[in-house]
Amino acid sequence: MGALSSWFAERIPVRPGDLRELTNEPVPNHLKRWWFCLGGTPAYLFVVQIVTGILLAFYYQASPQTAWDSVRFITEDASYGWFLRGLHKWAATLMIASVVLHQMRVYFTGAYRKPRELNWIVGMGLLVLSLLTGFTGYSLVYEQLSYWGATVGANIADNVPVLGALAKQLLLAGEVYNEHTLSRFFMLHAAVLPSAMVALLAVHITLIRLQGVTEFVDAREPERDRGTFNFFPEHFATELTIGLVLMVLLAALSTILPATMGPRADPLVTPEVIKPEWFFYVAFRWLKLFSGTAAVLSMGFIVFVMVAWPFIDGWIRRRRAGSEFSVYLGIVAVLALLALTLWEAAVEH
């Protein structure tokens, strides 16, 4: 054993002490509460997505002739295909939900403020990439709703002034949905977007590691509850527990509410009731409230404000110290998000 470990030590010259130093990020005590661990949740679910996605890709065939049949094969014929597809679908749903909740937690606790502005922007990038991955993934099933969702999505891009038409052509590989569109969605969903997410995740985690986890001083908190604990093994064990709970939840959801098959896409008949995935309900309702370009430009403006918020907030706080404006704005934004989502969910048109 000693010979074997010295053989490895010679070839991998890292001392255990260095490793301990690298992993033992001091973690503030408030991270013992699970809602402060919502950042690790999407990261865990992302790994689930990669593993289940690779397995699904063994049978998936990205062309209009074969896509729907290959998904049906995975769902109905391949051993445990229904379960893996269910895991992939539910992990996507929970991943987007946890990304949004994580962002809300960071927002309402002001964890985006100096010196963490750049990490907020990286997080916004991860949110956009998660939504795009969800959009392209949903399109791959090639059922009626996913086909028309993709058509609507590409035409939303077309409403962006100047670059819109180019973006639509780049997304669809043509003026309209065609033979090459589905393979493009597949490459974006399975290679381009996940690679970009891995890169941004690396930057996100590195910045957290360099700046440390935000510490909160709550006057109501007893003195003994403040302070820090070790990342490894204490916090790591918390994340493992959350992972286990998530796995149980995913398995239960995949079994009780499995991923189903809608009717195959018909490029000539738009269904009477058309809905995107739930995380796009808010945008879909927005598009019904305003005309094309106005809706797209206003959505772009909202995203811009979200990206630049740490700097806007800093500007406000420099002028009005102790301003709670960000909290009120956040509450209004969350209520608007919930209202538009529930409105879209409640009505047919």
Next chain:
Amino acid sequence: MDEQDETPERRAFLARASTLFMAGGLVAGYGACGAIGVRYLFPATGRVRRWQFLARAESLRVGESLEYRAPSGERIAVARRGEAGKVEDFVALSSTCPHLGCQVHWQFVEKRFFCPCHNGTFDPEGRATAGPPFEAGQSLARFPLKIEDGVLFIEVPMEALPRPGGAS
């Protein structure tokens, strides 16, 4: 080369110039590769459109309409509105909503085209009457028509995606 020309300034200038030259070469080289990659991702050809026979112009009377199915499968409503027998008397309305590309369908009772995606409606002339297309002042697109020797032709896209049951 004269030994005295080899001043530190001259050497520094040459070093800077060669660095810039190298950097320029790298940017140009990789930039060209990037541009080729982006160009590759854009469609190589536009949508193929051809002129197709539609009907004899005289067979469609004023106020009448017919539904034409293009080789791409798209349903096109063709109507005659004038007596003169010129191409301006005819209109060929696309069934694709100008808002976000969904397919509209004719609602017989309401006498309107309806888009189920965002509740857009259009009158029989293709003008938007409600919903986001109305707010944006959009109308259903019209296909180009021409009359040659009394025959009405329409220019339509040719490619079709597969449909359920193999129909196109």
